[in-house]
Amino acid sequence: MTTAETIKAITRDHLTRGHGLLLGQCVTAVGWIGGTVPNCDGIVEIPMTDVAGPAFAVGCALMGRRPIFVVRYQGFMWYNASSLVNYAAKSRQVWGRPCPIFVRSIGMEGNGIGHTASSSLHSLFMHSPGMPVAAPMTPREYRAVWEHFMAHDDPIYVSEHRRSFPLTEDLPAPRHRRADVTLIGISAARLNALNAVARLEAAGLDVDLFHLVWLKPFEPEPALLDSLARTGLGLVVDSDYEVAGAARSFAYELMHRTGVPVHALGLDDRVCGVASHLENITPSATRIYDRVVQLVEAAGTRRRPAQARQHPRLARTAPDAA
């Protein structure tokens, strides 16, 4: 079963057996959100209102319907944010009244969709108290996030990515006894990181790769901290903007916990264009490869020159195009 099929199955069960609701704009048109929306009772097409729409979902949540609120393009969250962060996220702490909404915010990028609809904005919601943030990619991860939602009363911001929809299995997470660098991936950057790892290993660098699903609360697993202690070097890669974003936030947190330099790589601080050469998308495998090589070389000349000299094949650019 793919991630898309998993989302669809979870949703159908929630709507038909859980008294739930799903609200969104145009959710029953043009592919039904990548095949993630079932055709059943409980689907509510809302009008084209990116300001009031989430507040409709808030009202449903206050009435106990645990709605799923779908935003087809995560870039639209700038406009959909107000009632989610200003009401749903605060409700339990201010009034003691839970307002559980499962926010499906779907990241898309490239292919000419432009600056308004594209990108992932989970960092934006990490700023808001009262709202856990997750970025599941695989069927197992998605189901775990859903089960957390159903077991708790907080609204949850789920940063989905279209590239997760065809996945069927958990992503590999290579580990080494003597890795050169610790790589930490978020959202679709995890897929590019995997690709980069393969090229780095072909080039003679061993990489420990960790996948982050829960962005808030951020609770790094002990193995991640151990890896950083061993490699002495980390890089967080993300599909969101780098400046003031999740990647830098986690790098900061990890540095303070381990004393190890941890760097960040995300979207550039510029508006993306529609033309392919103007896009601003998830760091490619090539960018990740180049950044890792740069960091290892810099760290190696500073701290481990012998090891750095052992990798004469390292090139500034990956052998294959991203």
Add this chain to the structure above:
Amino acid sequence: MTTDTIRPTSAPRSAGLGLIPGLAATFSREFSLEMFRRASFIRQFELQTARARDAERFTIPVYLAVGQEFTAAALSMVLPGVPIFAQHRAHGLYLAFGDDPAALRDELLGLPTGCSGGMSGSNAIQGPAIGLVGHSGLMGEQVPIAVGAALASQQPVLTVCGDASVEEDYIYPSLGWAASRPLPVLFVCEDNGLSILTPKAVRRTWSVVDLARSLGVPAVDITDDPWLIAHHAREMSRALPGFINIQTVRHMWHAGTGVDGVPEWDRYQLVRDEMTRMGLSDEVARIEHDTTAQAKEIWA
């Protein structure tokens, strides 16, 4: 742009807008007395609250309902038990529908025993016992939340906003969606003609009643006579959605206890006069004695 260049399309503000002759007499004596008791208590509670604020017993911003008591009192008489989605200046609704005044006092004092444990203050109060849902302080946001609640519950809900709130982005889609599905929402606008101190005529040329009607929501524009409010709220509740724009008068500042001058009209006094004509002056005096004592005791 100056106020002179803007053409207001709303009905002129008036203490007599939409009045129906003889309407008060169609309500029972008990109805009128209870409605007056609720309004009288709101006034006395709010006056005592103002005194406490002036004495710096608390220092947070306070949004008093003095002058607008009868909107809450009238709605509470005909819409018992409905979930309420209101905004700042909701002390009146909280008290009229019957939640605990001591918990409201404690909220203003920032105590754990406050209706929101000190988290909401005056402008974001909730009334769990009466179904008054907490408001975030972002005016107008409560309206689509009410619409969503009506969708989810398929039960009537009441949402109350102000004449500035209806200019918020939340309102048009809420009215439109409530009309389209349709959904059982009674929209009430407490139209005191002011956004803080900016008159409505400076802010817009359109009428929210016209807007509601254009979207298919039955709407009326009336003054704040309580029997008139009760009449329309009761009638509209038979086939929701509906919209009532109530022209009312805020006697005190938007926030705080200051007064800018003589109010356009004093509905409280007008109702007292009407109650006297109805032969209820003795009962009115007793009610005022009791509500004054009750409010003083709460704030003692």
